[in-house]
Amino acid sequence: xxxxxxxxxxxxxxxxxxxxxxxxxxxxxxxxxxxxxxxxxxxxxxxxxxxxxxxxxxxxxxxxxxxxxxxxxxxxxxxxxxxxxxxxxxxxxxxxxxxxxxxxxxxxxxxxxxxxxxxxxxxxxxxxxxxxxxxxxxxxxxxxxxxxxxxxxxxxxxxxxxxxxxxxxxxxxxxxxxxxxxxxxxxxxxxxxxxxxxxxxxxxxxxxxxxxxxxxxxxxxxxxxxxxxxxxxxxxxxxxxxxxxxxxxxxxxxxxxxxxxxxxxxxxxxxxxxxxxxxxxxxxxxxxxxxxxxxxxxxxxxxxxxxxxxxxxxxxxxxxxxxxxxxxxxxxxxxxxxxxxxxxxxxxxxxxxxxxxxxxxxxxxxxxxxxxxxxxxxxxxxxxxxxxxxxxxxxxxxxxxxxxxxx
Amino acid sequence: xxxxxxxxxxxxxxxxxxxxxxxxxxxxxxxxxxxxxxxxxxxxxxxxxxxxxxxxxxxxxxxxxxxxxxxxxxxxxxxxxxxxxxxxxxxxxxxxxxxxxxxxxxxxxxxxxxxxxxxxxxxxxxxxxxxxxxxxxxxxxxxxxxxxxxxxxxxxxxxxxxxxxxxxxxxxxxxxxxxxxxxxxxxxxxxxxxxxxxxxxxxxxxxxxxxxxxxxxxxxxxxxxxxxxxxxxxxxxxxxxxxxxxxxxxxxxxxxxxxxxxxxxxxxxxxxxxxxxxxxxxxxxxxxxxxxxxxxxxxxxxxxxxxxxxxxxxxxxxxxxxxxxxxxxxxxxxxxxxxxxxxxxxxxxxxxxxxxxxxxxxxxxxxxxxxxxxxxxxxxxxxxxxxxxxxxxxxxxxxxxxxxxxx
Numbered sequence: 001x002x003x004x005x006x007x008x009x010x011x012x013x014x015x016x017x018x019x020x021x022x023x024x025x026x027x028x029x030x031x032x033x034x035x036x037x038x039x040x041x042x043x044x045x046x047x048x049x050x051x052x053x054x055x056x057x058x059x060x061x062x063x064x065x066x067x068x069x070x071x072x073x074x075x076x077x078x079x080x081x082x083x084x085x086x087x088x089x090x091x092x093x094x095x096x097x098x099x100x101x102x103x104x105x106x107x108x109x110x111x112x113x114x115x116x117x118x119x120x121x122x123x124x125x126x127x128x129x130x131x132x133x134x135x136x137x138x139x140x141x142x143x144x145x146x147x148x149x150x151x152x153x154x155x156x157x158x159x160x161x162x163x164x165x166x167x168x169x170x171x172x173x174x175x176x177x178x179x180x181x182x183x184x185x186x187x188x189x190x191x192x193x194x195x196x197x198x199x200x201x202x203x204x205x206x207x208x209x210x211x212x213x214x215x216x217x218x219x220x221x222x223x224x225x226x227x228x229x230x231x232x233x234x235x236x237x238x239x240x241x242x243x244x245x246x247x248x249x250x251x252x253x254x255x256x257x258x259x260x261x262x263x264x265x266x267x268x269x270x271x272x273x274x275x276x277x278x279x280x281x282x283x284x285x286x287x288x289x290x291x292x293x294x295x296x297x298x299x300x301x302x303x304x305x306x307x308x309x310x311x312x313x314x315x316x317x318x319x320x321x322x323x324x325x326x327x328x329x330x331x332x333x334x335x336x337x338x339x340x341x342x343x344x345x346x347x348x349x350x351x352x353x354x355x356x357x358x359x360x361x362x363x364x365x366x367x368x369x370x371x372x373x374x375x376x377x378x379x380x381x382x383x384x385x386x387x388x389x390x391x392x393x394x395x396x397x398x399x400x401x402x403x404x405x406x407x
Numbered sequence: 408x409x410x411x412x413x414x415x416x417x418x419x420x421x422x423x424x425x426x427x428x429x430x431x432x433x434x435x436x437x438x439x440x441x442x443x444x445x446x447x448x449x450x451x452x453x454x455x456x457x458x459x460x461x462x463x464x465x466x467x468x469x470x471x472x473x474x475x476x477x478x479x480x481x482x483x484x485x486x487x488x489x490x491x492x493x494x495x496x497x498x499x500x501x502x503x504x505x506x507x508x509x510x511x512x513x514x515x516x517x518x519x520x521x522x523x524x525x526x527x528x529x530x531x532x533x534x535x536x537x538x539x540x541x542x543x544x545x546x547x548x549x550x551x552x553x554x555x556x557x558x559x560x561x562x563x564x565x566x567x568x569x570x571x572x573x574x575x576x577x578x579x580x581x582x583x584x585x586x587x588x589x590x591x592x593x594x595x596x597x598x599x600x601x602x603x604x605x606x607x608x609x610x611x612x613x614x615x616x617x618x619x620x621x622x623x624x625x626x627x628x629x630x631x632x633x634x635x636x637x638x639x640x641x642x643x644x645x646x647x648x649x650x651x652x653x654x655x656x657x658x659x660x661x662x663x664x665x666x667x668x669x670x671x672x673x674x675x676x677x678x679x680x681x682x683x684x685x686x687x688x689x690x691x692x693x694x695x696x697x698x699x700x701x702x703x704x705x706x707x708x709x710x711x712x713x714x715x716x717x718x719x720x721x722x723x724x725x726x727x728x729x730x731x732x733x734x735x736x737x738x739x740x741x742x743x744x745x746x747x748x749x750x751x752x753x754x755x756x757x758x759x760x761x762x763x764x765x766x767x768x769x770x771x772x773x774x775x776x777x778x779x780x781x782x783x784x785x786x787x788x789x790x791x792x793x794x795x796x797x798x799x800x801x802x803x804x805x806x807x808x809x810x811x812x813x814x
Contacts (some may be wrong), residue, residue, distance in 0.1 A: 019548055019690065029547065122545060128691030130537075130545030138529060138537030140436065141426055141711035266697065269676050276695075283426065283708030284535030284698060288683075290673065291694035301690030304548035313723035317716070 002311050003036040005060045007082055008073035009044060009053065012096050012123070015300025016070055017049055020307075031311055036066055039082075057082055061089050068307050071095040076103055083108055087117045092315055094306040096123035096299050102197035106210035109320045118315025120306035125151065125198045126275050128298025129291040133309075135205050135279065136319040142281035144206040148244040151198040153273035153293045154182045154189040155221050155241040159258075160271045162229050163238055169224065181273055181294075192220035192241060192256040199243030202277070203254055207247050209325030211254065216327065218256040228340060228400045231363045231371045232260050235338070238268045239402060251328040260338050260404040331379040333406070338363075339386065340371040340400035341393065352392040356385050373404055409718050410443040412467045414489055415480035416451060416460065419503050419530070422707025423477055424456055427714075438718055443473055446489075464489055468496050475714050478502040483510060490515055494524045499722055501713040503530035503706050509604035513617035516727040525722025527713035532558065532605045533682050535705025536698035540716075542612050542686065543726040549688035551613040555651040558605040560680035560700045561589045561596040562628050562648045566665075567678045569636050570645060576631065588680055588701075598627035599648060599663040606650030609684070610661055614654050616732030618661065623734065625663040635747060635807045638770045638778045639667050642745070645675045646809060658735040667745050667811040738786040740813070745770075746793065747778040747807035748800065759799040763792050780811055 004020065006013045017035050019025060026032055037060050038052045047053070057078075060066055069086040071093055073079040079100050083093050088111065095101065100108070101121045112119040122132045126149075135144065150156050154176055161172035173190065176182035188194045200213035221241050232239050237260040245254035261268040266288050270276040275293025280286055292298050309315060343349040349370050353360060360372040374382055390398055411427065413420045424442050426432060433439055444467050445459045454460070464485075467473055476493040478500055480486040486507050490500050495518065502508065507515070508528045519526040529539045533556075542551065557563050561583055568579035580597065583589035595601045607620035628648050639646050644667040652661035668675040673695050677683040682700025687693055699705050716722060750756040756777050760767060767779040781789055797805055 015690075025548075028550070128688075129694055130541035133545050134537035134541050137716060138540050138709065138712050140715045141432075141708040143435070266676075269673075281535075281708075283422075283704040285702075285705055287536055287696075287698035289694075289696060292692050295692075297690040298692055301548040301688075302545065305545050308547045309544060309724070313720065316720040316723045 001032045001034070002068065003034055003066045004068045004070060004307060005037040005039065005066045006035055006070045006072065007039040007060070008071065009038050009040040009042070010072060011296045012299045012303065013038070013070065013072035015296040016072065016303050019300055019304045021049070029308055031308070033307070033311065037063065061085055066091060068310055069093050070303055070307065071097055072303065073097065075099055080104060083119070084111055087111045087115050087119065090115055090117055092118040092120070092310045094120045094303050094310070096121070096303055098124040098194070098197045098201060102200040102213045105201065105204060106321055106323045109318070112318070113320065118310050118318045120309065120315065120318055122306050123299045123302035125201050126277060126289065127292055127294045128302050129275060129277070129289050129293060131202070131277055131289050132205060132319060134289065135202070137317060139279070139281050139284060139287070142283045144279060144281045146246045146280040147199065147202050147206055147277065148242060148267065149199065149202070149277035150240055150267055150270050150275050151195045151243045151277070151293065152189055152241060153275055154186065155195070156270065156275070157181050157273045158190070159221060159224070159239060159241065162224070162226055163233070166226065168226055169222065190220045190222055192218040195241060195243040196256045199245055199254055199256060203245040203252055204321045204325060205319050206279070207252055207325065208321050210321055210323050211252055211325040211327060216254045216256060217329070219258065221258055223400070224258050224402070225400060227369065228338070228402060231340065231365060232338065235361070235363045235373060236263055237261060237404065238263060240267060240270070242267070246332060248328055248332045251326045253328050253331055258402055260402050262405070262407055265405060265407060334376040335379050335382060336376050336404040336406060337374045337382055337386065338371065338400070338402045338404050339374065339398060340369060342397045342399045343368065343370050343393070346370065349393055352389060356389045356392065376406055408439045408441070409475065410441055410473045411475045411477060411714060412444040412446065412473045413442055413477045413479065414446040414467070415478065416445050416447040416449070417479060418703045419706045419710065420445070420477065420479035422703040423479065423710050426707055426711045428456070436715055438715070440714070440718065444470065468492055473498060475717055476500050477710055477714065478504055479710065480504065482506055487511060490526070491518055494518045494522050494526065497522055497524055499525040499527070499717045501527045501710050501717070503528070503710055505531040505601070505604045505608060509607040509620045512608065512611060513728055513730045516725070519725070520727070525717050525725045527716065527722065527725055529713050530706045530709035532608050533684060533696065534699055534701045535709050536682060536684070536696050536700060538609070538684055538696050539612060539726060541696065542609065544724060546686070546688050546691060546694070549690045551686055551688045553653045553687040554606065554609050554613055554684065555649060555674065556606065556609070556684035557647055557674055557677050557682050558602045558650045558684070558700065559596055559648060560682055561593065562602070563677065563682070564588050564680045565597070566628060566631070566646060566648065569631070569633055570640070573633065575633055576629065597629055599625040602648060602650040603663045606652055606661055606663060610652040610659055611728045611732060612726055613686070614659055614732065615728050617728055617730050618659055618732040618734060623661045623663060624736070626665065628665055630807070631665050631809070632807060634776065635745070635809060638747065638772060639745065642768070642770045642780060643670055644668060644811065645670060647674060647677070649674070653739060655735055655739045658733045660735050660738055665809055667809050669812070669814055672812065672814060741783040742786050742789060743783045743811040743813060744781045744789055744793065745778065745807070745809045745811050746781065746805060747776060749804045749806045750775065750777050753777065756800060759796060763796045763799065783813055
């Protein structure tokens with residue numbers, strides 16, 4: 001008999017309880033598992049599990065019958081304290097809390113090891129998409145050198161609405177909120193912070209060292225205009241919010257930003273609330289994982305699978321990485337940029353662009369716009385050209401600047 | 408120190424040796440691992456590993472220092488005998504041999520358990536794509552109820568050439584052979600047998616019981632004409648060789664055949680030698696795994712990852728299923744069919760089609776063809792209509808009949 005405590009009876013936490021206490025689950029997994037306590041500051045008098053709810057963490061930590069603690073509180077505090085105290089009490093912890101894993105993963109995993117407990121977090125990235133365990137185990141004979149993903153369903157839904165239905169950003173965001181895909185305060189999604197934490201976790205796991213997600217250059221989708229999406233389409237591209245990282249001489253180059261992907265790119269067809277993660281590895285080549293990246297039951301099922309892993313296999317082979325990953329801000333690859341100008345004098349703009357960039361690919365635009373894609377060059381070289389262009393035609397007239405992924 | 412024996416020094420087997428004996432591998436995985444023996448009937452005097460090669464299986468079985476046996480011989484015999492004898496000697500076995508896993512999986516896994524050894528086969532499906540372990544562990548809290556995949560790179564390459572470049576089947580096959588994607592005897596690929604074994608393995612793993620792959624209705628791509636591909640395109644579809652299975656009231660409905668997929672279908676964009684597996688599960692919804700399904704290093708890296716799993720985690724949580732899975736031939740879903748007729752009298756053909764099917768979607772074709780897509784109905788109902796049409800216009804004039812996937 002294994003007993004689980006669930007901390008945080010929100011969307012994911014309640015899904016975990018529903019799965020474990022659901023009919024036929026115990027039979028299916030061949031294990032006798034129960035939820036013994038639920039920690040929440042709120043009361044849920046109408047819940048069938050109301051008798052399990054407590055607001056006293058000590059009841060969990062002091063209960064020797066509780067083997068596994070599920071942490072679905074989210075955020076750093078008090079999740080961090082509760083996690084560490086649980087591990088120190090010899091209880092394994094399973095979480096969906098990407099913020100905590102991104103911020104303190106290495107340290108928490110070390111505490112877990114010291115206490116013969118496990119810290120598992122499959123649900124922290126990609127919701128129900130199996131990604132942490134495949135990276136950790138299946139690709140163990142590979143050197144992973146690049147990860148690139150659509151890691152946030154809310155922003156992908158918004159961009160898809162803009163691309164497919166010509167909706168404005170504001171209107172698509174409002175739709176996403178109505179459908180429950182976006183929070184009332186959507187900034188963690190639309191500013192790219194959620195994607196940033198996830199690419200930090202995937203990078204740490206793949207390259208072996210904790211990365212400070214606060215230092216990853218992160219840009220959301222709030223500046224992506226409908227016009228850019230239209231012009232991207234004309235040029236054969238779609239715009240997606242991408243988290244990307246690459247191993248470069250022992251350091252990690254990482255970024256979160258809208259990228260223009262050619263329509264042949266494996267990630268370009270990933271629409272709506274779906275997520276996908278493309279991994280490049282030495283022996284295996286490109287591997288992609290695709291599915292719904294969020295949602296109550298997908299995420300809860302990933303949490304429960306981690307619990308089963310601990311029960312059945314004692315958490316053997318839990319992922320771990322060290323402290324001390326170093327970021328580099330130097331993009332090792334050549335890049336191209338899409339640039340849109342707000343112009344009144346077409347002819348003069350064209351002359352300036354050619355004076356600076358020599359040769360570019362023009363996109364067929366309205367007469368009041370000019371938009372083009374630059375040649376491929378090192379990022380600082382292109383940035384220099386863009387600055388030069390700004391000084392010629394006025395910085396404020398460069399209205400959009402989106403990096404173009406080179407296949 | 409862990410010692411491995413590799414049986415079969417062909418493409419995959421030699422890749423396994425190269426990875427394990429490669430520079431920095433031991434350091435990377437933090438384990439002291441060596442290849443101690445290589446079993447092959449051939450001699451490889453020029454190989455740097457020639458001193459390890461033996462043609463005597465007893466040398467492996469009797470060597471107590473050998474912990475893991477990699478079986479990359481392929482086929483049933485002698486792979487089966489060597490696998491069973493290795494397991495009975497307490498050695499774990501890792502394989503890429505889909506034929507053997509599909510035919511004898513349940514029995515071999517049982518022998519492994521009885522001897523405290525593991526039998527792992529991540530490389531048997533999808534080459535380097537992590538699929539066996541994610542299905543086995545990450546989706547453990549789910550009920551998997553449908554699997555659908557492009558499981559054979561050779562046929563997907565051929566179909567892609569036909570779709571993209573208008574090549575004939577024969578010419579695309581010959582290209583695939585030149586590029587080393589297809590064997591000199593390509594029948595296992597183009598007749599669908601390879602796909603059949605793989606869907607049998609995935610089904611057994613997902614639904615828990617061994618399935619007799621010989622009883623899965625299997626149709627390859629040899630009858631797919633360029634015209635069908637063109638007409639599919641006109642109607643908004645692509646033709647792919649699909650292995651599909653579904654759980655129906657405790658039984659399994661499985662098939663391998665060319666399917667017409669709408670261009671929005673997640674599998675429709677999977678091109679060239681890439682494979683992809685779409686899994687539908689109760690909590691997680693749709694999850695897709697994508698990558699190169701074959702090739703020396705991808706497949707070898709999956710074998711090595713299984714070896715590492717055994718070394719690091721003692722093979723805890725190895726997949727297993729029981730004997731006795733039952734197939735049903737009754738498709739639980741409604742289907743549509745694409746049908747192409749060879750006609751001389753357009754008007755009469757149209758009259759016959761309408762007399763039998765009432766309403767169909769006509770595809771804009773050459774004047775010498777007629778092609779249409781039927782309404783959706785139970786498979787036997789449609790089959791009856793097709794038979795009736797055959798009796799009206801002559802069976803031989805129904806030249807193509809391809810099932811259309813209903814999203």
